[in-house]
Amino acid sequence: MLEELIERILPTIISVLELMGIFVVSFSALHAFWEYLQTIFLHRKFDFKVELANGLATALEFKMAAEILNTVLVREMTELMVLGAVIALRALLSVLIHFELRGEQSVNRAGPDGRTERK
Numbered sequence: 378m379l380e381e382l383i384e385r386i387l388p389t390i391i392s393v394l395e396l397m398g399i400f401v402v403s404f405s406a407l408h409a410f411w412e413y414l415q416t417i418f419l420h421r422k423f424d425f426k427v428e429l430a431n432g433l434a435t436a437l438e439f440k441m442a443a444e445i446l447n448t449v450l451v452r453e454m455t456e457l458m459v460l461g462a463v464i465a466l467r468a469l470l471s472v473l474i475h476f477e478l479r480g481e482q483s484v485n486r487a488g489p490d491g492r493t494e495r496k
Contacts, residue, residue, distance in 0.1 A: 387450060391443045398439035405432020430478045437471045 409429035415421045444464050451457045 387446060391446050394439050394443035398436040401432055401436040401439060405429055427478060427481050430474050434471060434474045437467055441467050
């Protein structure tokens, strides 16, 4: 009975998590593009790269949550191997985005003489 309930409800939850990830990517990309345009045309200072990277990292977390829940529904070993590869790739992307964020934030904190400001 519980297994049937899980098999009926879990695909909906997985789809919602996937949609949340898609929404976060879309909104972050549009917001970063808007800020980019304002930076170019209005000469405003805004770190749209960090904003976009944060959005991508957050979206990857939603997508990875969906993939982890998807492991409950896996019935064959080949499906599990494919799912494991997808999770590994998304985890690698997440780590790379976090490294990019750290590098970008350390560059932005550098003072006019090139030294990092302390907070």
